[in-house]
Amino acid sequence: MSSLLNDLKEEDVANFLNKNREFFHVFPNLLDDLSIPHPESGKAVSLLERQIYQLRHQRDELQVEVDTLIDIAGENGRLLHKVRDFTKQLMEARSEQAAVDCIIHEMKTRFEVEEVALVTWDVPDISLHGVTQLGVSQTWVQTLKTTLVPEEPACGVLENDWQKGLFHTQDLMKSVCLLPLGEQKVWGVLALGSTSERFHSDLGTYFLKIMAEMMTARLQHLFH
16 A cells, blocks of 8 residues: 555646546545645645635736737727728829828828838839839849738848848838738838837738738839
8 A cells, every 4th residue: 555655646646636526525524634835925725715816816817818909909990090091091192103102101100100111123104203113133132022922011120231222221220011012923012110129020910911902002003
């Protein structure tokens, strides 16, 4: 018997109790002698006190999750309104130049983006102020052209050479968001730069994708 007790492990007891949930119904007196430490103070408490603490802890964790979901829903709602208003302004633009001006203005004001660059490697049918054509001779431009995929915005950190080519500023962009423009192929990109880590790699891109689609639809006819 002593040998069997020595071989008995804590996991074995836990498994036994898990499979025999009514064990303490049969031997309720054992509860009086159980020593259950409080998770914070370490002092021995009754089983009821320990259960109350656990339920409160679970309640607090659930409340945090609910508050987080509410915050996310609120932020998504605000973004939805911004995207809707941006789309409305873009649709009301009466010329291609007005559309480009709208895109840059909306990004800087409504979405409070610090640096905005609308660049292409294909030449549009008409010259538009605010649209920069990138030559594909630079290695980084060629990489950008071949890496970007339609309808798949990319966020994160760009190398220094890329930043200098996209943004004409001395300020270092700690994070960048690239919105590819084009349907079957990417002919350009709207680059958004931030001096903070705003456009981190885990950022949700659902609304960014919608905006890229709207801009592509508005300017696509200029590129063949």
